[in-house]
Amino acid sequence: MTAQSANAAQPVVRLRAVQTSDLDAWFPMMADPEAIQMAAFASPNADDRAAFDARYRRILADATTPVRTVLLQQADGSERVAGSILIWHDEGHAEISYWIDRALWGRGIATAAVAAFLQEIDERPVYGRAAADNLGSLRVLERSGFARLRTEQGFAPARNAVIDEVVFVYPASAAEATHLKQP
Numbered sequence: 367m368t369a370q371s372a373n374a375a376q377p378v379v380r381l382r383a384v385q386t387s388d389l390d391a392w393f394p395m396m397a398d399p400e401a402i403q404m405a406a407f408a409s410p411n412a413d414d415r416a417a418f419d420a421r422y423r424r425i426l427a428d429a430t431t432p433v434r435t436v437l438l439q440q441a442d443g444s445e446r447v448a449g450s451i452l453i454w455h456d457e458g459h460a461e462i463s464y465w466i467d468r469a470l471w472g473r474g475i476a477t478a479a480v481a482a483f484l485q486e487i488d489e490r491p492v493y494g495r496a497a498a499d500n501l502g503s504l505r506v507l508e509r510s511g512f513a514r515l516r517t518e519q520g521f522a523p524a525r526n527a528v529i530d531e532v533v534f535v536y537p538a539s540a541a542e543a544t545h546l547k548q549p
């Protein structure tokens with residue numbers, strides 16, 4: 367699926383099924399210390415390639431976890447792997463998660479990928495979570511039509527600390543119905 371832009375400055379982003387070789391592109395972007403600090407809830411052993419491969423083998427084998435590779439069209443028309451996006455399930459709740467190569471941040475790629483993924487995946491509601499200081503991810507969720515539900519505290523392995531995490535839901539109309547809404 368392609369998120370075509372009316373504005374030429376917006377990125378041309380496409381999602382496709384994951385190929386084994388994508389893990390070679392994902393690993394360095396998900397082992398990037400700056401990105402890990404930002405995400406905060408990232409896996410603690412992110413620089414362990416064997417653990418990374420084992421985790422993604424499990425995820426890719428799980429039919430209830432849709433995962434896509436985010437591709438960015440480059441100036442010459444070729445595509446490069448820009449990141450990943452998936453929906454996983456936590457106690458029955460669908461939760462979206464995404465990661466973009468730091469070299470490509472701030473170009474609207476995550477926003478385009480979330481829009482394309484939500485068009486492709488029918489499951490609703492979809493929850494989103496971001497560390498309260500992860501301004502990029504908070505903005506991606508807000509721009510994508512998620513409604514802010516509440517802030518809770520959780521242990522963030524990358525910070526080795528308990529930090530605030532903001533919980534969102536999509537579509538925004540689900541915020542009124544969900545039992546997770548803050549009183």
Ligand SMILES: CC(C)(COP(=O)(O)OP(=O)(O)OC[C@H]1O[C@@H](n2cnc3c(N)ncnc32)[C@H](O)[C@@H]1OP(=O)(O)O)[C@@H](O)C(=O)NCCC(=O)NCCS
Pocket residue numbers: 401402404405406463464465466467470471472473474475476477478495496497500501502503505506509
């Ligand atoms: C969060 C992340 C996915 C954002 O990806 P991205 O492709 O740079 O996001 P976009 O370009 O679509 O940005 C969307 C909005 O967020 C803003 N934004 C992005 N990064 C930002 C940052 N570090 N600080 C403040 N705002 C930021 C953009 O300016 C844009 O806002 P605008 O529409 O008002 O201009 C990316 O930084 C990342 O992969 N981080 C590490 C992993 C992570 O945190 N994943 C999410 C876990 S919850």
